[in-house]
Amino acid sequence: MNIDRRVRAKEFMDLLAVGRTKFYRLLKKGHIPEPVRITEKDVFWYESVVKKEVEKFKDKPE
Template sequence: MEIDRRVRAKEFMHLLSIGKDKFYALVNSGDIEQPIRLAERDVFWYSSYVKNKVEEHKTRI
């Protein structure tokens, strides 16, 4: 059984090679789904979702 690790926003931005403004514009527009929020400042995405979005982003470039 493989467990999906948590990816924080900073790492997600780094993997996409985009800045904070562009990243949050994608989140707000719905291109990137809203993060899972455990607490106000504890947010993340699962690595399987991040991997899919990174691959999708590479094909757009």
């Protein structure tokens, strides 16, 4: 059994190598999927989702 761990915003930003402003701009524009919300401020993404997103961003030329 493989348990998908939770990734917080800061770690997601580090993996994408983007700053806070760009990260939230990408989220607002729909380039990054919405997080799972436990409460209004307690949010996370599943590691499997983060891995897919990081791979997509690696393939994009800047």
